[in-house]
Amino acid sequence: MFRRKCGATYLMTDEHHDHQAAPYMAIFGLLIVCTILSALADVLELNLPSAFLIFIVLVIATIKAMFVMMFFMHLKFEGKWKYVILLPTAVLALAMPFALASDIAVHYYDVAVPQENTLLDKEVLAEEQADDHQSHDGHKNGEHGGSH
């Protein structure tokens, strides 16, 4: 009992000193500015290349996320365990889009090699139909006998 209490107060005071250093209102202002910036980037129609705009907007979002995590979620003041818990999740976060992107998002299919294989499907279908006709004519009895 004594130990727990001791540990708790130790933790609390230790954290407390750090917390007072976190300037919440300043971070709040910064987050608001970032939000206005990213909204303006879209509304003003700056004639920038869209890839650049996307990049800017996502960088702003990442900056905002970093500030929220570091100060509001106090990660800046936490021990090294934060890496153990959070970094593995980044593996899935990044692996999934990258793994799927190679097939779905990156178009290595084109008209000659269509993704939906519409041309190929038609050819295969035509061949199958041709086969069907043949078997109807000649092999029908033989097949029937074979299956029984």
Add this chain to the structure above:
Amino acid sequence: MSHQHGHPPLKMGLAIPNAKLGMWLFLGTEIMFFTAFIGSYIVLRLGSPGWPTNAEDTHIVIYAGAINTFVLICSSVSVVYALEGVRNKNFDFARKMLILTLVLACGFLGIKAYEYYGKFTHDILPGRIPESNQQALHFTIRDLKAATGIEEAQYKLKTLQKQLGERQAVGGNTESLQSQIEEQQKVVDEITPVSNKVDQLNSLVTAGKIKLGDPGAHGAHAEGEQPEHSAAEGEQTMVDAVAKLHEEHPEYFASVHVPKVIRYGNLFASTYFIMTGFHALHVIVGMILFVMLIGLGSKLGSQHETFVENSGLYWHFVDLVWIFLFPLIYIV
């Protein structure tokens, strides 16, 4: 024992409360949960030959998204002050901050509901968006047909007739049934001419003799701009046909509109609703946590510090997700 003499005790595991560790582990799974959705959105969007970005089509209101971002950031700040209040034993202040957070969360959901309302009224829902003119024509016919209620009326009539037959076979009293059938027959007879008009339209659609027209020009039509436009084409349009049906039978067709063609709109709607929907669910869960804390009333004390901190961590995560959803959905 050495640990009873002065220096801090050796602790098994990490120097944080177990509940907080649990919350962080949970947030780890939450990161994977949301990145799976966001990742599949990114991949599907990059893989799609096109994407609806016109705000008039998608009813994406950037101001609503920006205001919601603002609201969530404010609530993140208020929840962080609530934790400070608990730590400084200023529980009254903490409670006020928690109430402010809850109010802001309600505001977020209100704006979200307004956005969803716009999507539902315009049928911007997965699987309900026509992606070609032909689909839009078929959708309109389906809706017109459903609006007449002919199928239900006929089905009801048939069931009544079947019941009558059964009762006659037994030799029971059929008077009330027969009067019911007569009434139902009247209903069917009333609908049939209206339904026939829809069938005529349908035959035009299947014969390819009708064009869609411009569903967006509904307002202009009332001011008399539309007829000139369609007369120039010399072909009947579905928009005109539906407008005519509106005039002739408002009691049936008032709610039927020609849907707007949005190419790749269904994929857009699916990803939009899965991301914002799950986010909204998380907002609701956060609100439940705050209601629990506020419900403690004056009992809120230092023993709830971890609870407040964990609710705060969860709430910041909800904010984080929105920080990424806002640019990805509303801006890009």
